[in-house]
Amino acid sequence: MVSSVAVIGTGRMGSMLLQASHRFSPGRFQLFASGRQSTLDPLKDAIADLRTGSAGEIAAACDLIILAVQPANYLALVAKIAPALKPGAVLVSITNGIPLEAIAERSRAPLVKAVPNVAHAVGRGISLVMSGPRADTTHVGNVVDFISPFSKPVVIPARDARPATNITSCGPALLSLFATALVQANAKKTNGVGHDVLLSLMNETLGATAAMIDAGIGLEQIMRDAATGGGMTQAALEALSLGLPELADAAVEQTFARERLLNASSMKPTRQGGDE
Template sequence: MTTAPPPPAPAPTVGLIGLGRIGTVLLTALRRFAPEARVVVAGRDPARTAAAAASWPGVATLEAARLAAEADMVVPCVPPEAYRAEVAALAPHMRADALLVVVTNAIPLRDLGPLCDRPIVRVIPSPAQAVGRGVALVTPGPGAGPGEVERVVALLRRFCRPVVVDPADGRVAANLAGSAPAILAAFCAAFLDANAARATVSGPAELRAMMVESVAALAALLAEGARFEDVVARTATPGGTTEAAITALDARALGERLVAATVRREAQLLGLAPPPPLARGGSAPSPSLSGEFPCR
C-alpha cells in the first residue's frame, strides 16, 4: 500500500513594507515566479505604492499595521536608519506564527531581537531575483530554527538559489553571491568602452550586442560543466592576443585586491579593527565571526 504524499504547504502571505530597490525586486520575483503566494504591500509614499501594486494583478495595498497582522512573512524594505523603528512599530501587530524577514545587513540581528519576539530570518537578495536567477543568502536570527529557515528557503527556491551561510564565511558568500554580478558588470562595461573608443565603423549598439552575447556564451559554457580555467585555456592561444590581454589583466592580483577592499570596508562598517593582511596561501579571520551577517 503506497502512502499518499503530504499535502503541499499553504501558500504564504508575504507583506512588503517599502517599494524601493529591494522591495521592487522582491515584488517582481514573487509575482513572476511564485504566483500562488499572496502579496500585500505598504509604503510611506501611498501614490507610488498604489502604482506599483496596480502593475501586478492581485497585489493589495494595506496600512502597515494591518499588513503586519495579516502576513505570514513580514518584510521591511526600508533604509537602515529607519529599520529599528519600523520593526518596533510592526512587532506588536504581527501574528504569533509570523516571521520577520530582514533584508538589510547593516543592522546587527542581535539589535532586532529585543524589538520583535517573532523568529527573525535574514535574507540578502540580489537584483537577479527579478529574472528568476541569482543567489539569496539566508541566515537565521533570534528565535529562528530549522523550520523557520525552511519556510523562507521554500519560497525563495521559486525564483533563485537560496544558500544558508555560516557567518564565518559571510564575507566570502556576500562577495560571490551579492557583489560578483556588479563587479563583473563593471568590468564588462569598462572593457566595452575601451574597445568602443577604438572602433571606426561598428556602432555602440552593435558592440554592446557582441559583449552581451559573449557573457551569455560564457554562462552557457559554465552551465554545461566547463570550469573558468577551461574557458581561458580553450580561448587563449599561446602567444596570441587573448593571452596578452590576460597577462595584462593580472587577474589573480586583481581578485585579491578586490576581496581585500571588501574585507576592509566591512570592518569599518561593523566598527571592527582592520583585518591583518592575508598571508599567501592562508586565510585572514573574517569580521563576521561575531555571528553577524556581513555588509555587502
C-alpha cells in the same frame, strides 16, 4: 506553512521581490505591501490581487514579514510592528547593514536573514539564507519556500554573510562594471564600429559565458580554452593578473568597511519608522 507574505518597503528590492513572486509563483502566496504611494501604484497595476496598508496593518496579517526599508529605518520599524505580529510570524531581514542581534532586541519573533539580488527579476541568481535569533529549521524553510520559485536559495552561517554577499549580490554590479570598462577601452580603438555594437557584443559574450558555466564548464577551463599560448587573449590575461587581484582585494575591503560603518550607525535612525 506560509500562505501570506508582507513586504514593507517598496523601493527597488522590495518591488522586485513582489514582482518576482507574482511572476514565478502566481497565486501561491497572498502578497501584501506597504510603502510610498508612488511605488505602490505601479505594483498594484502589475499585481491585481496585491493588498496594501500601513506597515503595522500588513505585518499583523501575514506569516512572513520581509523588511525592505532603508537600513537607517530598520530598528524603528521593527519596534513599531513588533506588538502587532501574530504568533508564529517570521521576520526577514534583507540587509547586512543592521546586526541581527539589534533587530532581535526589538521583537520576539523568529528572525531569518535573506540576501536577494537583482537577478531574481528574471528567475535567476543565488538568494543567501541565514538563521537568526529564535529561528529554527522550519522558519528557515518557510523563507526558502517563498524565494525558491525565483532564485536558488543557499543556506549559510550568518558569520559568512559579507563575503558570500560580495559574490551573489554585489557580483552582478561588479561584473557589469568590468564589462563596461572593457567595452569602453575597446571603443577607443575602433575605426567605425560604434559603442552600441561593442556593447551588444559584450552582452552576448556574457550570456554565452553563463551558458558554458551552466553546461558544467568551469571558469579556469574557460580561461584555458579561450587563451592560445602566446596569443592576444593570453597577453591580456597576463596584463590583468598584474593588478586585478589587488583591485579585487581593495573592493572587498571596502565592503567590509562600509558594513562596519552601517552597523555602528544602526542605532541612530535618520527617519522614524519609515516604510521605504
